[in-house]
Amino acid sequence: MLARVVEANERWERLAAQLREENAALRAENEWLRERDVRREAELERVSAELAVLQRLVFGRSSERVRPSSPAGEDDDGQDDQSGQGDGPGRRQPQKASPRGPGGRAGRRDYSHLxxxxxxxxxxxxxxxxxxxxxxxxxxxxxxxxxxxxxxxxxxxxxxxxxxxxxxxxxxxxxxxxxxxPKAVGKGRFSNGFIAMLLVERYVAGRSQNSLIAGLARQGAQISSSTLAGTCAAAGALLAPLEEAIVARNRDSWHLHADETSWHVFTPDDGDGPARWWLWVFIGADTTCFVMDPTRAGAVLARHAGIDTTTGQLRPAEDGGPRRLVISSDFYTVYASAGRKTDGLTNLYCWAHIRRYFVRAGDANPTQLAYWTRDWLDRIKALYAAHDELTDAWNASVAPAPGRAAVEAAARLDDAYTAWDTALEAIEVARQAQMKSPGLQQPAKKALATLDREWDGLAAHRDYPMISLDNNASERALRRPVVTRKNAYGSRTDAAARLAATIWTVTATAEQAGLNVLTYLTAYLDACGRNDGKPLTGPDLQRFLPWNASAADLHTWAQPPETG
Known part of the structure; x- marks a missing residue:
């Protein structure tokens, strides 16, 4: 009897030990599952935030044009950004040969029906x-x-x-x-007005070459793709000295708006393609320069801004003295790295970009961050208002009227600086306080982290009231090439890509001076025609530089082209 009791006791002890082991394993598994749930919740929150940002980028309106969603969660986003389809690489529309007229020469089309x-x-x-x-x-x-x-x-x-x-x-x-x-392209059949219209439609209006061919065919002119491409290349060679002069002046600017976007080259010289190139834009006071380059590296910025790649410092000015350069840009690391390494280079970061971070944070979690986003947008709005007043006051104080007006201008400037400091301090205090808040949502933490990281470049605008708070100028300049990229997908060769940058440099600089690009290009091509179809040099070229042109020429080139 005792033996059976001992045996049963041992059996129950083994069962208890087994249950304790199973219980410990289940507890460990439960702990692991809890940790996994926490990780998955964080990952889900991150993915949801990114999805909300992407949905706004694709389907939403510009954050600079629409007010944020109301705290109650009302959504005012719409779908007004529709992308069209353009002509892709390698897609060639079949061209029906025009009938030759009587006595038509080989290689010439018959235009007698026009x-x-x-x-x-x-x-x-x-x-x-x-x-x-x-x-x-x-x-x-x-x-x-x-x-x-x-x-x-x-x-x-x-x-x-x-x-x-x-x-x-x-x-x-x-x-x-x-x-x-005067014939700019001596052996061509196209007038200078036709060539100017071709450049404007192809690059300024952003139409693809196939679209131009189809449009001309609808008007009765059957013109081949190779003929248009050769005409653009010949015109680009005539515009090259004009581009060189614009680039040289742009590089001497003390302040530049800078940005970049991708560009595709389908048959690059150094590979089978397609290759991703980069289109850079640098905007000075009176020039706009586009640079097409295979890389997005800092070497492009250094080459254009005059930074010695060995020392990392700005090259001396023409008189041998030190140079100073101010660059307005987004938060791309190339600009930040140049600002940290280069003496005399000041970074001014874009407040419109930082505003988008707060808008996207509110989109990612509208339930909990609606009021938070609204407050931040109000602070940034107040800063913009203070900057507008500071700019006006600074302009009034540069050349004030004598006497009491000078005193009033100085007092107004002091008040404007005080208002700026107050608006900026409100942002600084809120930033410091909220970064210490433990319960803040992840999208809000990301926006605040970006604001903290780029704070020095954002606050530096105080010393440059004559410069806008944002980098919208360069983004607007890139909008036209982006439209061209959507319609034509890019360029076929390296030479075609660089030709596009040349023409954009000339046309954007002309538009910056308030000129009609069609009239301006026609006048320039007429001058090249009078120069035996060669590019202009010397005083003839200087006449067409907008900053050197006479008032009469500027007035003429600002008018629409003559008809008849």
Missing amino acids: PRVEVIWDFAGGGYCCPECSSPFEAFDDHAFEQVDWRVTVRVVVHRRRRYRRRCACAGPRTVTAPGP
Whole structure:
């Protein structure tokens, strides 16, 4: 009996030990599951925040144009950003060859079906006289040739150059021909106005080449892709000296707005492609410079801004003295790294970018962060208002009127600086207090961390009231290439990519000066035509630099192109 009791007791003890082991294992597994749930909750919160940001980027309106969602959770986002499809690489529309007209030469298309306009070219005053005896020449024939012109409708312009025959016995040529129109591309059939329109439509309007070919075909002009590409390349060679002068002046600017965006090159020289290149933009006081480069590295910024890659310092000014440079940009590390390493270089970071971080934080968790986001946007709005007053006060104090007006301007500037300091201090106090708050949501922590990391470049705007608080200027400048990228997807070759940057540099600088790019390009190409189809140099080139141009030329180039 005792033996059975002992055996049963041992059996129960073994069962208890087994249950204790199973209980410990279950407790450990339960603890692991709790930790996994915590990790998954954090991951879900992060993914939800990123999804909300991406949804706003794709479907939402610009955060600078729409008010944040109301604290009650009302959503005012809409879908107004629709992307269209463009012509992709390698997609060639079949071109139906135009029928050749009677006597048509090989390689030439027949444009006889297009509207025709005749232009008579004659010597000043009509007719031509012998320079020796003043005896008038006798008109006997016309020298006629054709050009394809591009206006609202494509037409063929017949230029008739009057020819005159000598009637006297004096020495000299027996016949003379009146001068004709200046041809920028000597062997081309396109007028300078057509070439200017082609550049404007292709690069300023952002149309793809296939779209241009289809549009011309709809107007009755069957023009091949290679012909348009060759014309753009020839025009780019004529614009090269103009671009070089713009780049040189842009590099000497004391302040630059800078930004960059991706660009695709489908058949790069150093690979099978496609390759991702980068389009940089640098905006000075009166110039806009686009740089196409295979990399997004700091070497591009250093090369353009004049930073010695060996020492990491700004190269001396032309007089040998030290240079100072202010760069307005987003938070890309290349700009921040240059600011930390380079003496005399000051970073001004974009307040519009930091505002977007707070907008996106509110989108990620509208239930808990709606009031928090609204308060932060109100603080940033107050800072913008203070900066606007500071800019106006600073402009008034630069050249104040004598007497009491000067005293009032100085007092207004002091008050503006006080208002700025107050608005900035409100942001600083809220930032420091909230960063210590333990219960703040992760999207809000991320926005505050970014504000803390970039604080020095954001607060540095106090010393430069003449510069805007944001980097919207460079983003607007890149908008046109981005539209072109959406329509054409990029460039086929390295040369085509750099050609696009050249034309954008010239047209954006012209628009910055308030010029009509179509009129300006036509005038420049006319000047190249009068220069025997060669790029301009010397005083002829200086005349077309907007900062050197005369008031009369600027007024003329600001007008729409003449018709008729």
